[in-house]
Amino acid sequence: MRVTILVDNLAARGLEAEWGLSIYVEYQGHAILLDTGASDRFARNADTLGIDLSTVSFGVLSHAHWDHGNGMGTFFARNPTAPFYLRQGCGETCYDKTPEGWRYEGLQRGLLTTFAPRIRYVTGDFSPLPGVTLLPHKTPGLAQRGLAANMYRKVGDQWLPDDFSHEQSLVFSTPKGLVIFNSCCHGGADNIVREVADTFPGQPISAIVGGFHLYDTPAQEVRAFAHRLGETGVTQVITGHCTGPEALDILTQVLGSRVQPLSTGLVLTF
Template sequence: MRATVVVDNRKSDALPGEWGLCIYIEYGERKLLLDTGASELFAENAEKLGLDLSAVDAAVLSHAHYDHGNGMEAFFRRNDHAPFYVGPTCAANCYAGRWLFRRYIGIPPTVLSDYSRRIRYVREKTEIFPGVTLLPHSTPGLQQAGRREHMFRRVGGRWQPDDFSHEQSLVLETEEGLVIFNSCSHAGADNIINEVAAAFPGKTVRAMIGGFHLYNKSEAEVKTLAQKLEATGVAYICTGHCTGPEAYELLARTLGRRLHPLQVGLTMEF
């Protein structure tokens, strides 16, 4: 398995970045795309990296936020066949803010209807190819996380704290163990690792890759997560995007050589 970071907050010397994430994954003969960043930058970077978007066999939206789904329409224009897998409650209804001052942070408003024949909703653990599984959240009480983050969904004309039921993990089986991709880990990176471990009994989680949404967390919260991640025993943790540089440095104090930074152009092989 080979995964290439196409978009991340951290640019490379040759390629620009943005607040968003996109990862191109080659798994045996299959080619997968996780997220499409916040703009068409992912397509420009993919071309420069020699990655063929028209050859992608399946695309996955980690969750229904703009910085992961704003490039969806650009992907559909470049690929005429790949199904696009989204979470069970994925909709254009995500907002952030306090009181009446809430701004829209969701995916393009009409993309799910405009490309409905390509959209696949994942409501339970689903193997889309041999060794490639999508896993919605099973951790209870995630509305508390949405309330803490001041994130909401507009459902049936009413505001609800986001329970991140539109968020899903992409899990790949390798000879070294399970590799998890979860782009923002709103449910908590430690919870996600535990969800995957429970869904694949008897298998080892080798790697956790994605953003951890720590850029707005206190030092104490970051240190607590670092201890929880250390306790999981996961040997390879690669994070960036919404983790934030300050939080990354705090994580590194506990996780040491287990921790690696995401960056545009980074290639990971398992």
């Protein structure tokens, strides 16, 4: 399996960065796109890297935030046939509660309606391809994490703490173990590794790839999280985007060589 980071907060020379994430995966003869970043920059980087988005078999949206899905229109223009898999319940509903009021953090307004024929909503454990699984969160009480982070969903006239039911993990089976992609890990990367381990008992977890949403988390909490993540036994921790440089430093202090930073243009093989 070969993985190319099409956009991240950091970029190699000649490529563009943004606050967002998009990952291109080549797996058993199929091309898969995870997220589309915040704009069309993922596609421009793909052109620079010689990656043809028209060959993608299907796309996956990790969760319903603008910095992961606002490039979907560009992808659909580049690829006329591939479906895009979203977790059931994804909608234009995500907000942050700030001192100034409610701040919309969801997908571009109208995107889900405009591209409805290309979108597939999934529930439960869903396998779009042998060896590939989309997993929902299975950890109870995640709404408490949303409440603590001032993250909400507007459902009708109600403001509900986000339980991240719109977030999903993309899991690949490889000869050396399972590789997990979860672009922001709002449910907690340590919880996500355990969710995957419980779903696939007896299979080693080779790696987790994605952002960990730690950029504004106090250092003491990051350090405690790093120890919990290490206790899961995951072999590689490849992280960037919303993790933040300070948290990345702490993760590296605790987990050592298991940690590798993400950046636009990075190529990984599993």
